[in-house]
Amino acid sequence: MPNTNWLWFRVFANLGLKKNGGKFSQERLDADIQHLETFYRGDGWSNDGPEGMHQMDYYSSSFAIHFLQLLYSKLAGEEDPERAAEFRKRAQMAALDLAHYYDEEGRAIPFGRSVGYRFAMVSFWGALAYADVELPAPLTWGMVKGIVMRHLRWWQTQHDMWSPSGTLTIGYSYPNMYMAENYNSPGSPYWACLAFICLAVPETHPFWTSKEENHWDVIPKVKELKHPGHIMSNLGGHCMLLSSGQACSYPMKGTHAKYGAFAYSSAYGYSVPPGLFTLEQYALASQLGLSDDGGEYWKTRRLSESSLTSRGDGDNKTPVLVSLWSPFPDVHIKTYLVPPTASHPNWHLRAHHIRAEGREVATADGSFAISNQRAADGRYLDAYDPAACEGTRPRLIGNYDLATPEAWASGEEGAFAVSKGAVGIRALEGAGGGRTATLVNADPNSNLMESRTTIPTLQGTVAKGASVWYVSGIYAKPSGDGVKREEYLSGWEAVPEIPAWLKKEMEQQ
Numbered sequence: 001m002p003n004t005n006w007l008w009f010r011v012f013a014n015l016g017l018k019k020n021g022g023k024f025s026q027e028r029l030d031a032d033i034q035h036l037e038t039f040y041r042g043d044g045w046s047n048d049g050p051e052g053m054h055q056m057d058y059y060s061s062s063f064a065i066h067f068l069q070l071l072y073s074k075l076a077g078e079e080d081p082e083r084a085a086e087f088r089k090r091a092q093m094a095a096l097d098l099a100h101y102y103d104e105e106g107r108a109i110p111f112g113r114s115v116g117y118r119f120a121m122v123s124f125w126g127a128l129a130y131a132d133v134e135l136p137a138p139l140t141w142g143m144v145k146g147i148v149m150r151h152l153r154w155w156q157t158q159h160d161m162w163s164p165s166g167t168l169t170i171g172y173s174y175p176n177m178y179m180a181e182n183y184n185s186p187g188s189p190y191w192a193c194l195a196f197i198c199l200a201v202p203e204t205h206p207f208w209t210s211k212e213e214n215h216w217d218v219i220p221k222v223k224e225l226k227h228p229g230h231i232m233s234n235l236g237g238h239c240m241l242l243s244s245g246q247a248c249s250y251p252m253k254g255t256h257a258k259y260g261a262f263a264y265s266s267a268y269g270y271s272v273p274p275g276l277f278t279l280e281q282y283a284l285a286s287q288l289g290l291s292d293d294g295g296e297y298w299k300t301r302r303l304s305e306s307s308l309t310s311r312g313d314g315d316n317k318t319p320v321l322v323s324l325w326s327p328f329p330d331v332h333i334k335t336y337l338v339p340p341t342a343s344h345p346n347w348h349l350r351a352h353h354i355r356a357e358g359r360e361v362a363t364a365d366g367s368f369a370i371s372n373q374r375a376a377d378g379r380y381l382d383a384y385d386p387a388a389c390e391g392t393r394p395r396l397i398g399n400y401d402l403a404t405p406e407a408w409a410s411g412e413e414g415a416f417a418v419s420k421g422a423v424g425i426r427a428l429e430g431a432g433g434g435r436t437a438t439l440v441n442a443d444p445n446s447n448l449m450e451s452r453t454t455i456p457t458l459q460g461t462v463a464k465g466a467s468v469w470y471v472s473g474i475y476a477k478p479s480g481d482g483v484k485r486e487e488y489l490s491g492w493e494a495v496p497e498i499p500a501w502l503k504k505e506m507e508q509q
Contacts, residue, residue, distance in 0.1 A: 044094030057112025106150030126198030245306025330358025411435035
């Protein structure tokens with residue numbers, strides 16, 4: 001058995017045999033749970049694996065560990081009451097963190113592997129009700145019901161996820177084999193049915209009798225999560241997490257994109273590489289790529305040392321993620337991730353201190369990916385048209401004419417794309433950074449949510465032996481209920497300043 005959450009499956013195989021008079025191994029059942037306990041890290045969070053790795057995704061909650069701990073507490077609670085009570089307690093603690101992964105429109109933040117299980121992302125909440133857990137304040141059963149029902153309703157708007165025969169496909173919002181893992185099969189998407197654990201909850205339970213409520217009325221808009229190494233935010237029209245330090249413990253397709261990107265959004269999803277040649281195939285959404293061969297092959301953050309800290313003075317302190325990573329043995333990067341603020345809700349910041357000790361490197365810093373289709377005819381976006389509130393700036397040229405001057409702008413001007421909302425990126429370090437802005441026409445099927453996307457990107461070059469600072473402001477304002485098209489770029493000109501604490505650190509290094 002893999003040394004992961006899979007060990008829970010053997011626990012339940014033995015438990016099922018035991019409950020039904022079959023041959024089972026109590027010794028194996030107990031040993032597996034004892035080993036799974038070594039995955040626990042504190043405050044309700046378990047790692048999907050042993051000491052020495054850092055992987056806390058939906059397997060830590062809805063897909064497996066919390067979900068199965070809650071089922072165990074319900075099904076084996078009478079014979080193992082102490083452990084059942086502990087599992088319920090952990091779920092109570094985790095619930096206040098996990099509520100941050102779901103936005104008001106019902107979307108969850110795609111992060112990590114197996115997101116093709118789709119609405120299984122909310123199974124944790126139904127399991128809370130099934131296991132008779134008392135909710136921690138300020139959460140109510142109306143809020144839990146709202147998370148589940150809004151999520152299921154949102155998935156029913158994703159019409160392309162079905163095959164012509166009416167079955168779920170491998171993919172996310174549409175069929176997509178590029179995002180698949182090597183353990184996926186045609187039946188894998190039906191792990192989504194974990195969400196239906198709520199149907200085992202009696203109709204008299206407050207999960208069913210309560211009116212749906214919005215949990216965002218009572219939980220913080222920005223919160224740091226110590227154990228997964230995330231900063232969560234719900235500002236600017238979407239839920240977003242900033243992440244550092246996580247990595248899958250074994251080779252996995254697109255692992256750097258599933259765990260190593262800087263930001264993950266409930267509105268825009270992440271992008272995986274459909275090929276390994278030039279930026280169009282690497283599709284570096286919310287990633288910094290570096291190339292030492294003129295732009296054919298790119299390396300991004302995968303393994304990193306990370307710390308969750310705070311910066312600023314007094315009441316102006318803000319949570320910050322700091323990571324150290326080396327895409328090449330002689331190129332070292334320190335990255336700071338700073339969440340949105342109430343004054344600039346559509347912007348988050350990332351700063352990179354790059355030391356290219358042994359080689360010259362090209363750099364490409366990407367914003368979120370956004371749909372690259374015109375509303376009228378589905379063709380690629382054209383130059384931005386203020387009347388239609390759609391298009392890109394600078395102009396999106398495509399994959400073949402990148403030398404065209406109109407495809408580029410200065411880093412300070414930045415680049416943006418407007419279709420289903422707006423995304424963009426600007427260089428805040430000033431003209432001294434020497435970066436330019438363009439649109440990367442990502443290859444089809446690289447993004448989870450949209451089959452054709454474009455990625456506003458800042459590009460630059462760091463000379464061998466040089467040490468430079470790049471500070472990127474990333475803009476995002478998704479479409480949604482109550483958001484008018486003419487408002488998509490309403491915050492684009494309100495560029496945030498580099499925080500004083502960051503300026504000071506830039507001067508000292």
